[in-house]
Amino acid sequence: MQQLNVIPRSRLCDELGVSRSTIKRWVETRRFPKPLKASGQEPLFDANQVKEWFANMEVKND
16 A cells, blocks of 8 residues: 655645745645645645656746
């Protein structure tokens, strides 16, 4: 069984230096990975999808 690598929104915000509203805006307008369903009160994101999103953003900006 594959283990899921998740990151809570609060940690994601801390690591990226952005606000909760920025993450929400990215989900709505920049195709940032959506939080996992049924992740509870603290939204959880798939860390691998987040890394892939950033890698794709770097390629587009080159």
